[in-house]
Amino acid sequence: MPAKTLCEIVVAVGYGRGVVGEQPLIYAEGLVKRFGDFVAVDGIDFQVRAGEAFGFLGPNGAGKSSTMRMIGCVSRPSGGVLRILGMDPVRQGAQIRARLGVCPQLDTLDQDLTVRENLITYARFFGIPRREARRRADALLEFVRLADRAGGKVEPLSGGMKRRLSIARALVNEPDIVLLDEPTTGLDPQARHLVWERLFQLKRQGTTLVLTTHYMDEAEQLCDRLVVMDGGRIVAEGSPRSLIETYCPAEVLELRFADGTPGEYADKLAGVGERLDPLPDRLLVYTDDGDEALAEVHRRGLIPSATLVRRATLEDVFLHLTGRTLVE
Amino acid sequence: MVIALLAARRSAGRVGAVVGRNIGAMRSGPSYLLVLLSGLAEPLLYLLSIGVGVGALIGTMELDDGSRVPYAVFVAPAMLAVSAMSGALAETTFNFFHKMKYARLYDAVLATPVGPFELVLGELTWAMIRGALYSGIFLAVMVALGLVPAPGAAAAFPAALLVGLAFGGFGAAISTYLRGWEDFDLVSTGQFALFLFSGTFVPVRDYPAVLEVVVRLTPLYHAVELLRGLALWRLEWGLLASLAYLVVMALGGLWLASRRLARFMFP
Numbered sequence: 338m339p340a341k342t343l344c345e346i347v348v349a350v351g352y353g354r355g356v357v358g359e360q361p362l363i364y365a366e367g368l369v370k371r372f373g374d375f376v377a378v379d380g381i382d383f384q385v386r387a388g389e390a391f392g393f394l395g396p397n398g399a400g401k402s403s404t405m406r407m408i409g410c411v412s413r414p415s416g417g418v419l420r421i422l423g424m425d426p427v428r429q430g431a432q433i434r435a436r437l438g439v440c441p442q443l444d445t446l447d448q449d450l451t452v453r454e455n456l457i458t459y460a461r462f463f464g465i466p467r468r469e470a471r472r473r474a475d476a477l478l479e480f481v482r483l484a485d486r487a488g489g490k491v492e493p494l495s496g497g498m499k500r501r502l503s504i505a506r507a508l509v510n511e512p513d514i515v516l517l518d519e520p521t522t523g524l525d526p527q528a529r530h531l532v533w534e535r536l537f538q539l540k541r542q543g544t545t546l547v548l549t550t551h552y553m554d555e556a557e558q559l560c561d562r563l564v565v566m567d568g569g570r571i572v573a574e575g576s577p578r579s580l581i582e583t584y585c586p587a588e589v590l591e592l593r594f595a596d597g598t599p600g601e602y603a604d605k606l607a608g609v610g611e612r613l614d615p616l617p618d619r620l621l622v623y624t625d626d627g628d629e630a631l632a633e634v635h636r637r638g639l640i641p642s643a644t645l646v647r648r649a650t651l652e653d654v655f656l657h658l659t660g661r662t663l664v665e
Numbered sequence: 666m667v668i669a670l671l672a673a674r675r676s677a678g679r680v681g682a683v684v685g686r687n688i689g690a691m692r693s694g695p696s697y698l699l700v701l702l703s704g705l706a707e708p709l710l711y712l713l714s715i716g717v718g719v720g721a722l723i724g725t726m727e728l729d730d731g732s733r734v735p736y737a738v739f740v741a742p743a744m745l746a747v748s749a750m751s752g753a754l755a756e757t758t759f760n761f762f763h764k765m766k767y768a769r770l771y772d773a774v775l776a777t778p779v780g781p782f783e784l785v786l787g788e789l790t791w792a793m794i795r796g797a798l799y800s801g802i803f804l805a806v807m808v809a810l811g812l813v814p815a816p817g818a819a820a821a822f823p824a825a826l827l828v829g830l831a832f833g834g835f836g837a838a839i840s841t842y843l844r845g846w847e848d849f850d851l852v853s854t855g856q857f858a859l860f861l862f863s864g865t866f867v868p869v870r871d872y873p874a875v876l877e878v879v880v881r882l883t884p885l886y887h888a889v890e891l892l893r894g895l896a897l898w899r900l901e902w903g904l905l906a907s908l909a910y911l912v913v914m915a916l917g918g919l920w921l922a923s924r925r926l927a928r929f930m931f932p
């Protein structure tokens with residue numbers, strides 16, 4: 338066996354056991370994805386470390402899924418460097434995929450099989466013996482609270498149930514890294530909280546999570562660190578708190594007015610707070626003290642039809658970075 | 666060497682898992698079983714209506730070596746070839762295409778260590794299992810009707826599997842080129858043309874010269890030649906050419922299909 342290959346195997350095994358603890362599990366540098374002339378991912382750099390929950394946040398078309406598919410070794414990078422678990426996704430795709438759990442943006446559940454068989458069959462693709470596959474399937478169905486649907490078909494499950502089944506399926510090989518592409522899009526708040534709770538639990542167990550979302554609250558809840566993507570590029574990076582602290586004052590005052598455009602009021606409120614952002618339906622005032630800013634609005638003789646003082650969120654960061662709201 | 670063996674074993678396990686998925690799907694739905702059995706009905710009906718019915722009018726048929734056999738005996742091996750062809754094509758065109766483009770099944774499979782080659786090989790293996798069932802029943806009917814001697818049937822069985830493998834590989838390859846369900850009309854038209862003009866109902870030497878040359882290039886002709894030669898136990902060198910044709914077709918189809926699948930699934 339060539340020395341290089343042996344070396345790679347040792348490194349790869351080391352990654353799995355956490356021996357090479359300082360090395361990132363995923364390393365990307367200048368990563369590019371092109372579809373013909375179109376550049377979907379435009380030279381991004383990021384690293385994901387063992388045990389962390391890492392997020393890609395961005396609007397539709399930002400390039401999140403394209404990036405996730407490259408990490409999942411089902412899409413060939415058009416340029417740059419990508420290393421996953423110390424391996425090369427083009428040459429060692431199967432070895433990497435063996436240690437990933439993937440929950441794609443659109444469910445790819447097997448309609449011809451029952452809920453439980455979906456998990457067992459999937460486990461078999463990883464070479465897991467049938468007995469062990471059954472054991473894991475039952476444990477995972479408990480984990481995502483679908484045990485009572487085990488014998489039923491996939492088709493009649495609700496959207497949230499299908500999503501949970503997809504997540505369970507992604508865990509069937511006890512992966513080192515779980516990739517979740519928009520795990521909660523389209524779910525009602527209750528279903529979303531159940532998914533969050535499960536993802537938290539995984540995180541506590543030390544599983545490395547990589548997820549995409551365009552929900553700010555999801556990113557704030559789940560991610561230790563995240564990158565904000567827009568138009569195929571990374572526009573900011575950090576923990577949710579540090580991003581908010583870097584790009585926004587602590588509080589936001591939201592003002593709505595019965596008549597006139599928010600833009601007109603922005604002129605009248607010049608100098609209030611640190612920054613003003615007129616949106617089509619409301620005016621945002623970024624400030625360290627929302628109540629004081631509101632008092633100043635009243636002092637200037639303006640009477641908003643509705644006011645709200647709240648803490649700054651990632652939504653505000655995104656708005657600031659790109660000049661656009663995230664969820665259209 | 667050890668590593669290569671281990672890799673081969675792991676790979677075989679993955680191919681087996683793809684086959685296992687199809688067995689699971691068949692077991693959990695009655696509809697699948699129905700489709701499976703309906704594939705058998707068509708060639709059997711042709712055998713009975715044309716072979717036995719029309720055979721009564723025609724009487725006997727002269728073979729290339731000058732000997733004469735009852736018409737049903739002449740037609741039956743051809744119907745076996747057609748049965749092997751349509752069984753394999755149904756699995757690898759219609760089902761393959763559906764799983765690839767609509768059910769998103771292959772998206773799920775290829776996110777695991779299973780690679781495109783293993784996936785296509787697994788689907789072909791499944792088509793073969795299905796084909797073995799068709800051909801087995803069909804041959805049993807032929808033996809029961811006295812259309813083929815037992816040794817001929819025994820020799821024709823593995824050959825029928827090869828026919829299935831060849832058309833299966835070919836079908837998987839063409840289904841990667843299909844744009845939508847409309848294109849299936851083309852596939853069935855092509856299939857029907859092969860069915861009519863492959864020396865199935867009359868020997869190709871009775872065709873016009875130009876047509877004969879064309880027919881000798883098409884796959885079902887070689888399938889019919891091989892199965893008829895073995896079933897009637899008329900062993901000639903020409904059978905080796907047909908055998909080689911089908912082996913190349915099977916391997917070429919497998920290679921092309923997995924290459925195209927990788928390109929389609931991993932843009």
Ligand SMILES: Nc1ncnc2c1ncn2[C@@H]1O[C@H](COP(=O)(O)OP(=O)(O)OP(=O)(O)O)[C@@H](O)[C@H]1O
Pocket residue numbers: 372375376377395396397398399400401402403404442551932
């Ligand atoms: N297979 C493909 N062929 C051509 N263009 C593609 C392909 N896949 C993605 N794109 C394009 O790449 C861009 C980024 O798509 P991507 O799916 O990565 O975005 P996203 O951030 O996941 O968006 P969303 O939030 O809508 O899921 C889009 O403009 C999309 O049209």
Ligand SMILES: [Mg+2]
Pocket residue numbers: 401402403442518
């Ligand atoms: Mg996406």
